[in-house]
Amino acid sequence: MAKTKQAAGLTAAQLGEQKISRGTGGETHQTAGGDVPVLTTQQGTPVADDQNSLRAGQRGPTLMEDTHFREKIFHFDHERIPERVVHARGYGAHGFFEPYESLADITKADLFQRPGEKVPAFVRFSTVAGSKGSADLARDVRGFAVKLYTQEGNWDIVGNNIPVFFIQDAIKFPDLIHAAKPEPDRGFPQAQTAHDNFWDFISLTPESMNMVMWIMSDRTIPRSLRFMEGFGVHTFRMVNAKGKSTFVKFHWKPKLGMQSVVWNEALKVNGADPDFHRRDLWDAIQAGDFPEWELGLQLFDEDFANSFDFDVLDATKIIPEELVPVRRVGRLVLNRCVDNFFAETEQVAFMTQNIVPGIDFTNDPLLQGRNFSYLDTQLKRLGSTNFTHLPINAPKCPFHHFQQDGHMAFHNPKGRANYEPNSWGGEQGGPRESPEKGFASYPEEMDGPKLRIRAESFADHYSQARQFYRSQTEVEQAHIASALIFELSKVETLAIRARMVAHLLNIDDALANAVAEGLRLREMPKPADAAQPTKDLEKSSALSILLNGPDSFKGRKIGALISDGVDAALLKGLEKAVEAEGAMLTLVAPMVGGVEASDGSWIVADEKIDGGPSVVFDAVALLLSAEGAELLAEESTARDFVADAFAHQKFIAHTAEALPLMEKAGVKPDADEGVIALSVAKDTAGFVEACRKLRLWTRGPRVKQV
Ligand code: HDE
Known part of the structure; x- marks a missing residue:
């Protein structure tokens, strides 16, 4: 059966009744939503039909003559530009x-x-x-x-x-990045350093050891860019x-x-x-x-x-x-x-x-x-x-120069001169240099032979690595060891694992031992050869994240799990406390449409339970009714919500009615001071205040291996 325009694309009602009116701002098209500009080609020609290509007959081939179609596909084919070789995302x-x-x-x-x-x-x-x-x-x-x-x-x-x-010298950058990127034969792993090539290169590059401490710390997994x-x-x-x-x-x-x-x-x-x-x-x-x-x-x-x-x-x-x-x-x-x-x-x-x-x-x-x-x-x-x-790259101050032409030039100066010196004055003559205002390089003295060397003053590769590691809190040191164990466990070549541990021996014995144990290395290697012995430098508290955390919960996010029958006063109390702190609240419910609160009001949710797991929040509140807790106790995503929040050492507030879900998730109400019971609205301020610590790190040993 021959297809009509309507059958193949939009309905008559959608396509029909089109009226074009000419106004001062160009052509506009009246729709139910008001006046919108008329769709045009890149050349500005109005488009009548953007749903169907031009063809010979009802079911015939597409015609070359369809310039709108060809322009649209041509442009689409060229939408991508090369992504940055590093920092692409x-x-x-x-x-x-x-x-x-x-x-x-x-x-x-x-x-x-x-x-x-x-x-x-x-x-x-x-x-x-x-x-x-x-x-x-x-x-x-x-x-x-x-x-x-x-x-x-x-x-x-x-x-x-x-x-x-x-690295210390830019000439090593391609090697570093090649080693970090997906391995060239297999094309993986993506966006991670947990593979042989990376650690092979690093273990052969002692100058990287300070950076290794930093990248194995939690600095490389920030909670927020903010x-x-x-x-x-x-x-x-x-x-x-x-x-x-x-x-x-x-x-x-x-x-x-x-x-x-x-x-x-x-x-x-x-x-x-x-x-x-x-x-x-x-x-x-x-x-x-x-x-x-x-x-x-x-x-x-x-x-x-x-x-x-x-x-x-x-x-x-x-x-x-x-x-x-x-x-x-x-x-x-x-x-x-x-x-x-x-x-x-x-x-x-x-x-x-x-x-x-x-x-x-x-x-x-x-x-x-x-x-x-x-x-x-x-x-x-x-x-x-x-x-x-391009506007994003152009200076926002006046600029004038004689560089001209080339692809896509759209700052094209007027005037006769495109060189200097010239004898044309005024506007015709264009800009002139200014010894007073212009950039002058600092006249640093330079001499000495041309050499392809690394200065001796660059040779201490371990002292600052030790300083960084020893400046961390115990919790952070444990995270560094776990990160090294995770990454090196993904390295298949035993010799590379051992070579890394040999470097760690020059940084900190306890760290080297923890990593060797975590990898179950059967033989401890000898410390790596070092160009210079490791010095014991003063600790620096500026190097720790935990010692430089916030003193409020501002800008952080609480995820509240709610169900039908949620105590309306309690939720209001939490909303108020969160707002007063400058924090944010996200409501997670069994269904995104919302829940009916205890007072009969309807509360719209932000997320359905599996779309809002607790990992995306800094702390969680389980504001469940008895009926809600019973329902969610059977839901694995709800159990994960609670179990993960506990394992990730987050603060958890809960109603007494939420206990059946907590029990199924293996979280006891008296587990520690990070599990906080809420019975009346005024308790919520205390909970938000407790959240200022961000995590209850003392829970660590009980939830080890995260
Ligand atoms: Fe970059 N780096 N880099 N880099 N880098 C690039 O430039 C390069 C280095 C950094 O958001 C590229 O426009 C070399 C150190 C950032 O657009 C490229 C060396 C630091 C960004 C390049 C380094 C950086 C880049 C890729 C060794 C921290 C993203 C795309 C000498 C101080 C900028 C681009 C953005 C991007 C080269 C080392 C930071 C290829 C050769 C050290 C933040 O030009």
Whole structure:
């Protein structure tokens, strides 16, 4: 039977009664929803039918002449651009940076001159190893790239959430990344380092050992992008108007304190919500709960650099905050989500070489290499030297230059001259350089032979690894050991496991023993050969997450499991307490449509029980009626909700009626002070207050192995 237009696509009612009216703003199309623009081709030709291609006869072939069809498919075929070779999966937001004070004595950088004056900013957070479609909570370093659109050009601080790096020289970067990415023969594993190639490379690269401690810590499984630190990593320079240079390390300190999840939770979150971090950032910004970081500077001079135990040009080392305190000089606030993910987050081009007068590089060999890579990579990714013409990459200050033409050029200066010097004055002559205002490199003295070597001052690979490990709380040390055991258990080659333990022996005996035991290594290896013996450095409390947590539950999330018959007053009480704390509440019910409360009111749920497992919350409340608890006790997802919350050391509030579900989940009401009974609405404030601790770490030994 011949198909009619209606039978194949939309109904007559949907397609019919179309009326086009011409208004001042172009063509509009009247629909039930009001006037909307008329669909056009890229050339602006109005489209009459976007449901059916043009064909010869009722059932004949599609015609070449269908230019609308061909344009649409052609464009679709080219929608993807190469994903970033690293940091492919990212999420961005707009905001501003605002200095607290003038830093004119240290730097002439324009954005630090006028306290309180806001500079527009764009930040892109990312994971490193996984491809664009991988899960947010992979164990991985997070990129923390900040673009500051200053009045004297764009300044990019292309940093990470960890202040050190794996390697000391950029020439090793392709090897590091090849080893971390899926193994080339089999094409897996995705977005993780738990495989032979990675640990093979690492165990042959002693300079990575400090970074290994950081990546095996909970820093690589942050609870939220909002609860992590950022670092510029390298030593940079700040230069003032008199030409005086001061060394600087950049820090971003989250106002909401630091927080991570536990590993078993991360594994489950990735299944429950692969978009966990981006959703969290989106939700917070949309709710007006704008995340904020303070910019911290560690400032030091040549004398300090010369007296420091390590080379300040070595990006595998930190400068402990106890030695050079972090001076907080301004705040970064993210207050606007992107309008279009591709146009902004995907096409944003960060480059370490984007610096402004008053900021300068040092000779860190990793930074020097990066200064080549980022420009090069943008051409590959964005396909044209004119990527700076894209609104997200264009400076927001005036800019004038003679670079011209090329693919997709759409900033095309007027005037006669496209070179200089020229003898055309005024507008015709175009811009001129300015020795006074222009960027001038810091005139650092250079001499010496050309050498392909690693400086001796880069040779201590273990002392800061030991310092990091020993600066952690017991809970965090246990997490590092578990992470190493997990990762190395995925390594099939025994010699690689043993080689890693040999390095750990140079860091901390107890750690090496715990890992060897956890792997059931049958023979303890000898410590790895070390270029320099490990020193015992002072502990630094700034290195611990748990010692730098928040003092409130602000910005965190409680998941309340509710059922028909939920005590309306209790739920109101919880809502109030959560709001007063600046936290969020999500209602989880057997069915998303909602429940009927004890007072007959209807309460709409946010999630159905299997769509809102407890792993996506910081604490949970079981506000169940007797009938609800009985029903949910038979539901495995509800039992997991409770059992996981307990295993992940979360605070759990419950009604007396919830006990049958708790019993089935193996959680006793008197288990510990983290299991809190609620009987009247005023109890809820106490529960939210208890949640400020975030986790009841003392429960750890009872729920070991998470
Ligand atoms: Fe990157 N890095 N990187 N990196 N990096 C890229 O640039 C590179 C390094 C970092 O959200 C790429 O635009 C080399 C350290 C972030 O768009 C590429 C070396 C640190 C981002 C590149 C390093 C970083 C990137 C891929 C060794 C922390 C994401 C796509 C010398 C301080 C930025 C792109 C965004 C991205 C090269 C090491 C941070 C290929 C050669 C150290 C946050 O150019």
